[in-house]
Amino acid sequence: MKKLIAFVAASLLATPAAAQGxxxxxTYGPVFENYGPVAEVELTEPLPADASFRHSFDIAAAAEPGEVSRQLESVARFINMHARAGVPVERIQVxxxxxxxxxxxxxxAEAYAARHDGAENANLPLIAALIEFGVPIYLCGQSAAGLGIANADLAPGVQMALxxxxxxxLLQQRGYTVNPF
Structure with a gap:
């Protein structure tokens, strides 16, 4: 009953996402109110009551200049979807x-604009929101070297990995699964 009440409350508070395409x-929420829209789904197999997630996302495709990365937004979607389905947020580690x-x-912002003809990095609010939620974001140091990205060019909180x-x-050694797409 407690999960049903939480689900109904989250559904009522969720923001419509149709206006965003x-x-x-x-709808958005309950964790991220501007990112990660999800649909309600009638499950044929409910999530286990003790479901917990340690999941990593692999992102290689860049967003169009000035646009939010759909792959980064999928991270917010994963968190919103499972929180809305009743998984306590402390059991969702991404x-x-x-x-x-x-x-x-x-x-x-400045480094991004310099590489994209003055375009705004629309990913910065999403990156900040994910980091605030506790999502570590790692940049491949080998890719960074190849692209000429220095640590000083990174958005606040983004970490440089080898x-x-x-x-x-390292994430798999800590029990994280890898998103297959």
């Missing part, structure tokens, strides 16, 4: 490993 019925050209999306492979290996 998502299909009708997708990490992000970024490599390739997606590393450019992790740059602070490599994406190293970051994933």
């Amino acid at each position: 998502y299909p009708e019925g997708f 990490a992000v490993v970024v490599h390739g050209r997606a590393g450019l999306d992790l740059m602070h 490599s994406a492979m190293t970051a994933h290996a």
Whole structure:
């Protein structure tokens, strides 16, 4: 009953996402009110009452200049979706490993603008929100070196890893699964 009440409350407080280009019925919340819209789903197999997640996301595709990365937004979606389904937020641990050209999306405003003809880095509020929630975001140091991204170019809170492979290996040693897409 407690989960049903929490679900109904979250559903009522959720913000419609259709205005942002998502299909009708997708809404934001309960954790991120501006990112990660999800749809209500009638499950044929309910989540276990003791469900918990230690999950990492691998991101390699860069967003279009000035746009929010759909892959980064999927991280917020994962958290919103499971929190809305009744998983306590303290049992949702997520990490992000970024490599390739997606590393450019992790740059602070000035460094990003310098690389994108003055465009605004629309990812910065999402990055800040994820980090505030406790999501570590790692940039592959090998990709950074190849792209000429220095630590000083990174958005606040983004961490430089030796490599994406190293970051994933260390996360797996800590019990994180890897998102397959």
